[in-house]
Amino acid sequence: MKELLKTKGFKMTPQRELIFSAFFELGEHVSVDELYAKVREVDESVGYSTVWRNLKLICRVGLAEEVNIGDGVTRYDRVTHDPHGHLYCRECKQFFEFDSEAVVDLMSAVADRQGFRPEGFKVEIDGVCRQCLRKSKKDNRNGRSGRSRTDAEKASGQAKG
Amino acid sequence: MKELLKTKGFKMTPQRELIFSAFFELGEHVSVDELYAKVREVDESVGYSTVWRNLKLICRVGLAEEVNIGDGVTRYDRVTHDPHGHLYCRECKQFFEFDSEAVVDLMSAVADRQGFRPEGFKVEIDGVCRQCLRKSKKDNRNGRSGRSRTDAEKASGQAKG
C-alpha cells in the first residue's frame, strides 16, 4: 500500500494511513461524513478536508470509485475483483448488493455493439426489499391509512419532505 | 395531460403548460438549467423555482425520472415505454443510449432472486465512445505528450481540475 502511493509520488502520513485503513474497515458505500466520523474516533485532530482529499486519493489510485444513487450524497465503493450492482430499497434506504457474471457479460456486449470501450459500469435497481415488502403487507392488514397531505401539497415547496 | 394533473389535484397554469411542453421538446437528460433556458426563450418572466418545481412535478406524476451520473448535476429523463441504459463517454461527456430487452430481463431476474420488488433500474456504462477512441488514436500518432503536473500535484487541492 505504502509502496503503491510512493511510486506515484505521494507521501505517507499518519493521517493518510489512518484514513486509508478506516476506509477499508468500513464496508461498501462509504460517504465522506461516515469516514470522517470513523477517523475522528481514533484521532480527533484530523480535518474534514484531509479525509475528503484522501478519499479522492483512494479513488485516484484505483482502490475505490464513486457511487451515486441520487440522494445527493456521493459514496465510495472499494474496488473489488468482482464487479457488482446495487439494489436500493426506497423504503429503508438501504443498499444490497448482487454479483452477477451475467451482468458483466451483458454490459460488454452492449458496449461492443456501439464501438464503445467500457471502463466501468454502474447498475442500480430501485425498489422495495424483502423486509419492507413484508412490513408493508402487515401494515395493510392492520388498516394503516390516514393521508395527511394531498399530492399537490407535497408537490409545492411548502413543507419539508 | 391536463387531465392527468387535474385528477391528482394539480392546477394547470400557463407556466406549467409551457414548462411541460418544453421538457418534452427537449431530448433526454434534461437539466434544470437547460429547461429553464428553453422556457425563458418563450417567456422571460418564468422563474427558476417554478421550472424546478414543475420538473419535480413531472417526475412525481411519473412522466420523468432523475438520472445522476455524478457530475453534480441532476438530469431528468422522460419515462418511455422502453426502458434504456446509458453509455457515458468520459472524454466528450456525452450520453448515448441503448435499449435492450435483455437488460430488463436480467434486472428482474436479479431482483427476483433476492425477493426484491423492482420499481426501476439505472444502468450506466462509463468509458470512451467510438469517436473519442478514434480521435485519441490520431493524437497518439502525432506524438502528443507533455505532462505538466505530477499525480500528487493534481491530487492535492492546489489547482482547478
Next chain:
DNA sequence: GCACAAATGAAATCGAAATTCATTTGCAAT
C-alpha cells in the same frame, strides 16, 4: 540537517438543490 514539494487543518467559497414568503391565479361552488 537541509531543501522543497506534498500534506494538513481551518475557514472560506462554490453551486445546485430546496425552501420561504408575499402575492397572484386557477377553479369549483355559488
Next chain:
DNA sequence: ATTGCAAATGAATTTCGATTTCATTTGTGC
C-alpha cells in the same frame, strides 16, 4: 360573474455537500 381558498408563482434566501484557499507543518531524498 363573483367569491373563497388552496395551489402556484417569482424573487430572494437558505441549505448543504463538494471543493478550494492559504498559512503552516511534515515527509523524503539528498
